[in-house]
Amino acid sequence: MYRPADLVVLGLGVMIGAGIFSIAGEQAATTAGPGVILSFMIAGIACMLACLCYAELASTMPTSGSAYTFTYVIFGEVWAWIIGWALILELQLAAALVARAWGAIAVGAIGNFGIRVPNAELVQDILVFVILVLLTGIVALGARVGLRALWIMVAAxxxxxxxxIAVGLPHIDPANFGGFVVPPKTLDTPPATVLETLIGEGQAFGWFGIFAAASAIAFAYVGFDIVATSAEETVNPREAVPKGMIRSLVITTVIYIAVGLVMVGMVPYTKISEEAPLASAFQAAGLGWMAHVIDAGAVLGLTTVILVLIVGQTRVLFSMARDGLIPRGLAKVSRRYHTPSRVTLVIGLIAIVLAEFVPVVPLRELVVMGTLFAFAFVAAGVIVMRRRMPDLERGFRVPLAPLLPALSLFATLWLMVNLRLLTWAWFVLWMAFGLLVYLVYGRRNSLLARPRTEPLRPAHGGRHRR
Structure with a gap:
């Protein structure tokens, strides 16, 4: 069983990773300049609003499945399937994407030690395969085994x-911040995001770039919602899960802003390397030896991200299988390891196929899209549930409701329109395919489709509505 501190580590394990070691530098160099610090704050505030909504629903329905389960109880089976399908996209694609990034960083770390890596692409493929097999095995063996490994890696x-932060702070030059907001720049390329399409031109930097970068940076905060999937395995989940989500998100936001200040403060944003932003900043300050520390932190950071993503995906698919929306055999728990090892192995296999054979890196925004889509339903769910079931026991309540849930919904939609139009198109295609799968399989095999002579045993104890 997870303790309150374990949930904080779970959140830190999945959130502290790509945002620090790659996304911040990339967005600073190409989109927001030193204003990337403000982008982290904006994304952090938007995610905190969503986190408060998740906290209320998780304290009311402390079961596996997170947004999928909440949506099932509040809006019914069809909408639950839609959110579950979006979560599959988010978590499965994120695991494969982070694994690719992990492999690239691992190969780079080997090279930074002066070891020549022949056929780096092949070595990266092998490392990606090994890490996914290893972490899938750890999750399949049992929660306690994975939790011990997670504690050690998060601490490191x-x-x-x-x-x-400590080494970089003395080398900050305030002049590099330049007031954070640099003059906006009109791009020669066609409008890419939905918002750019609406205004008729593409822009970077300035406030427009800061908000655009916030949408991309939302990828860095993906994962606090995974804490909610551990509710069935947590001691006193009505209180522990909300605290775990909120505390881990606050800590992560502070760390991201601190590292961003160091990176942008050490070197002008025009000289930040997109491939190795942190390492290049320290090299420019004559602290090249820090590259080894950064490499170690990046490898460990992304390892924990992959581990927790697999854990979260396991719990979501397990809940969907219990409801019959995907094959019920995936909901079987191993008698030996007391884990849903069958669905874990399926998730690991799919992650390997995606990471090895699909160009997942350009699809990063799809992860953000799937996440924000779930955020929107959770925010709406709090408003609807307060009206329909006002007397339901809640371990945590969003303050100033329905104002804050409405603000969460608005902030989520704002981040979504700052994503690329191509991302929206791919997401719509994915969801259309998901609806087809539901009509062909899920609707016919769900709990609601059972004959009336069979007892209904909902996984989440809520009302089942179509």
Missing amino acids: KLLAIGAV
Whole structure:
């Protein structure tokens, strides 16, 4: 069973990773400049609003499945399937994408030690395969095994990040911040995001770039919602799960802003390397040896991200299988390891196929899209549930409701329109395919489709409505 501190580590394990070691530098160099610090704040505030909504629903329905389960109880089976399908996209694609990034960083770390890596692409493919097999095995063996490994790796990466902040602070030049908001720049390329399409031109930097970067940076905060999937395995989940989500998100936001200040403060944003932003900043300050610390932190950081993503995906698919929307055999728990090992192995296999054979890196925004789509339903769910079931026991209540849930919904939609039009198109295609799967399989095999002589045993104890 998870303790309150375990849930904080779970959240830190999945959120502290790509945002620090790659996304911040990339967005600073191409979109927001030093204003990337404000982008982290904006994305953090938007995610905190969503986190409060998740906290209320998780304290009311402390079961596996997170947004999928909440939607099932509040809006019914069809909408639950839609959210579950979006979560599959988010978590499965994120695991494969982070694994690719992990492989690239691992190969780079080997090279930074002066070891020549022949056929780096092949070595990266092998490393990606090995890490996914290893972490899938850890999750399949049992929650406690994975949790022990997670504690050790999170502690180690926090030490590495602490070193980055402590060593970098004395080398900050306030002139590099330049008031944070640099003059906007009109791009020669056609409008890419939905918002750019509406205004008729593409822009970077300025406030437009800061908000656009916030949408991309939302990828860095993906994962606090995974804490909610552990509710059935947590001691006193009505209180522990909300606290775990909120505390881990607050800590992550503070760390991201601190590292971003160091990176942007050490070197002008025009000189930040997109491939290795943190390492290049320290090299420019004559602290090249810090590259090894950063490499170690990045490898450990992304390892924990993959691990927790697999855990979260396991719990979501397990809940969907219990409801019959996907094959019920995936909901079987291993008698030996007391884990849903069958669905874990399926998730690991799909992640390997995606990471090895699909160009997942350009699809990063799809992960953000799937996440924000779930955020929107959770925010709406709080408003609807307050009206329909006002007397239901809640371990945590969103303050100033329905104002804050409405603000969460607005902030989520704003981040979504700052995503590329191509991302929206791919997402619509994915969801259309999901509806087809539901009509062909899920609707016919769900709990609601059972003959009346069979007892209904909903996984989440809520009302089942179509």
